[in-house]
Amino acid sequence: MNKRLAASLGADPIALLMERHDRRVAQIDPRIAPAPPLAEDQELAVSSRNGSVAAGRIEEYRFGKDTFEALWGALRRHVLQVRVFGPDPAAAFDEVLAGLLSQLGAGPDAQLDTDRSTVLTWPSLDTACAAPLVRHGFAPLTSLVLKRLAQRTDPPGGTTVRPARPDDLERLVGQAERLHLFETQLGVLPRRAALRTLLADELAGALAGEPSFVLTALIDGVPAGFLHGTFPHGAWIEQQVTTEPTGYLSRLFVEPEARRKSVGQALVAAAHAKLRARGAQAVLLHHSLHNPLAAPLWARVGYRPVLTTWTRNYG
Numbered sequence: 001m002n003k004r005l006a007a008s009l010g011a012d013p014i015a016l017l018m019e020r021h022d023r024r025v026a027q028i029d030p031r032i033a034p035a036p037p038l039a040e041d042q043e044l045a046v047s048s049r050n051g052s053v054a055a056g057r058i059e060e061y062r063f064g065k066d067t068f069e070a071l072w073g074a075l076r077r078h079v080l081q082v083r084v085f086g087p088d089p090a091a092a093f094d095e096v097l098a099g100l101l102s103q104l105g106a107g108p109d110a111q112l113d114t115d116r117s118t119v120l121t122w123p124s125l126d127t128a129c130a131a132p133l134v135r136h137g138f139a140p141l142t143s144l145v146l147k148r149l150a151q152r153t154d155p156p157g158g159t160t161v162r163p164a165r166p167d168d169l170e171r172l173v174g175q176a177e178r179l180h181l182f183e184t185q186l187g188v189l190p191r192r193a194a195l196r197t198l199l200a201d202e203l204a205g206a207l208a209g210e211p212s213f214v215l216t217a218l219i220d221g222v223p224a225g226f227l228h229g230t231f232p233h234g235a236w237i238e239q240q241v242t243t244e245p246t247g248y249l250s251r252l253f254v255e256p257e258a259r260r261k262s263v264g265q266a267l268v269a270a271a272h273a274k275l276r277a278r279g280a281q282a283v284l285l286h287h288s289l290h291n292p293l294a295a296p297l298w299a300r301v302g303y304r305p306v307l308t309t310w311t312r313n314y315g
């Protein structure tokens with residue numbers, strides 16, 4: 001048990017910290033599920049500033065360069081878990097961030113290992129804690145957005161949407177690769193030699209059946225884009241929100257020449273219909289905050305930010 005945290009909160013400090021942190025987050029955005037507890041047997045970075053309390057710890061993950069996880073970030077990732085409450089959360093949050101980052105800078109290979117990052121996911125609407133993140137060198141890279149599924153809406157005309165077939169695989173892989181490389185160009189995703197092979201494996205599995213589904217769009221019989229999603233109860237992200245059952249959209253790609261023709265909206269409408277038929281109450285997806293094409297589309301079809309992933313890259 002961290003003595004400083006116990007001194008700030010008294011008996012059972014972890015439980016009290018979590019309860020007040022979750023209460024504060026729920027007041028900011030009730031769509032966010034309670035956070036998992038911090039481990040009581042692990043040393044924490046702790047702050048008690050201006051009547052506010054914060055605590056945080058570090059989880060380290062290492063991935064091989066040819067693994068699927070390597071496509072989405074650094075090979076060595078330090079994921080920060082921070083909980084905070086009180087009248088001045090920014091001050092306590094700032095001190096905990098400083099303490100955690102000082103721990104990361106102490107290793108013998110800290111300056112040599114450039115394929116690494118420090119990551120923290122935080123409620124998008126909690127603007128009080130944005131300034132400390134910026135001050136410590138973090139940048140917002142991706143947003144988890146949510147839409148509650150209301151009654152069925154008619155998709156825009158002019159686009160045919162059908163389930164993707166195994167004979168679509170080569171085209172789907174090429175489109176997914178182009179989408180990924182665009183995010184790489186924006187500085188959001190790393191470049192990996194195994195990208196095409198890993199995408200082919202993933203999409204072949206998605207075409208094979210549940211929990212995933214893939215839709216393809218055609219204009220006058222010509223492929224114009226695709227959407228890859230996951231049905232409720234198979235979506236790994238569901239536990240982060242309070243709107244279960246919740247589906248997840250992994251990818252949306254529209255060919256450049258087919259843009260501004262409502263192809264993306266037709267694919268999204270068809271995906272919503274499939275998810276609604278399976279009992280989904282809401283849909284989640286991640287999009288890059290640096291992608292000028294993504295945010296306008298998702299806002300236009302009713303998605304709103306829930307969680308933002310802030311990243312501090314090295315190298």
